[in-house]
Amino acid sequence: MKVKVLNLDGSAGKNDIELSDDVFGLEPRADILHRVVTWQLENRRGTARPTRERSDVARTGKKFGRQKGGGTARHGDRKAPIFVGGGKAHGARKREFEQSLNKKVRALGLKMALSAKAKDGLVVVDSLDVKDAKTKALAGQFKKAGWGRKVLVIDGEQVDQGFARAAGNLVDVNVLPAVGANVYDILKHDTLVLTRAAVEKLEARFALPGGSN
Incomplete structure (x- = not known):
């Protein structure tokens, strides 16, 4: 050509x-x-960065209060999403797009x-x-x-x-x-x-x- x-x-x-x-x-x-x-x-x-969910957070699993009589809800794990430093509920998952x-x-x-x-x-x-x-x-x-x-x-x-x-x-x-x-x-x-x-x-x-x- x-x-x-x-x-x-x-x-x-x-x-x-x-x-x-x-x-x-x-x-x-x-x-x-x-x-x-x-x-x-x-x-x-x-790559879409993931958030740390409950299973990814390193916090104590020891029960920190009495089952009854404490005047608060009964919790046995500091990794719960309602606590500061706990894992995020339904957080973003890691996604890779490479083809x-x-x-x-x-x-x-x-x-x-x-x-x-x-x-x-x-x-x-x-x-x-x-x-x-x-x-x-x-x-x-x-x-x-x-x-x-x-x-x-x-x-x-x-x-x-x-x-x-x-x-x-x-x-x-x-x-x-x-x-x-x-x-x-x-x-x-x-x-x-x-x-x-x-x-x-x-x-x-x-x-x-x-x-x-």
């Missing part, structure tokens, strides 16, 4: 780039994308997300080098390019520091290195912007045995 390389302002760049059909030319499947996104979001959730997902399915999901953007919403730029690393200047370039409201920019090994600094205050513009590419972030943005270095990294990632999300 041949794609034109653009500049950050949307103007035509130098040469074209050939994208691998094995990574950018698949037919997206909603069920695979849904499984991977669900796996990502569930694994982001923290497992086959590595091949995660890899397939990422390739399908990239392929979905290649059909509509993928832009390839030569690099992220900016002469004026200012937020206002970069915002003007993005507005001129007309890439939509939400833009995800993925660079190669590391994100260009000047670009990252300029994009830091732009609402709905997110920047990631190639190693951070993931299905959820790709799908929730209107436009995916890849540098040449990012394309090379992503294609090399899937060329390796077991390359995955």
Whole structure:
């Protein structure tokens, strides 16, 4: 698949780039994308912290008063919920949300997300080098390019520091290195912007045995 390389302002760049059909030319499947996104979001959730119930509290079980004649209710355990330091009645239970997902399915999901953007919403730029690393200047370039409201920019090994600094205050513009590419972030943005270095990294990632999300 041949794609034109653009500049950050949307103007035509130098040469074209050939994208691998094995990574950018698949037919997206909603069920695979849904499984991977669900796996990502569930694994982001923290463990629900439990409260200590009656059986979890270390307090005396010795009967501390007479059965009758004390003028109070008859108790035989300081772990009861009505006492300070006692266990909580019907407290929250520990819940873990981690899910497992086959590595091949995660890899397939990422390739399908990239392929979905290649059909509509993928832009390839030569690099992220900016002469004026200012937020206002970069915002003007993005507005001129007309890439939509939400833009995800993925660079190669590391994100260009000047670009990252300029994009830091732009609402709905997110920047990631190639190693951070993931299905959820790709799908929730209107436009995916890849540098040449990012394309090379992503294609090399899937060329390796077991390359995955």
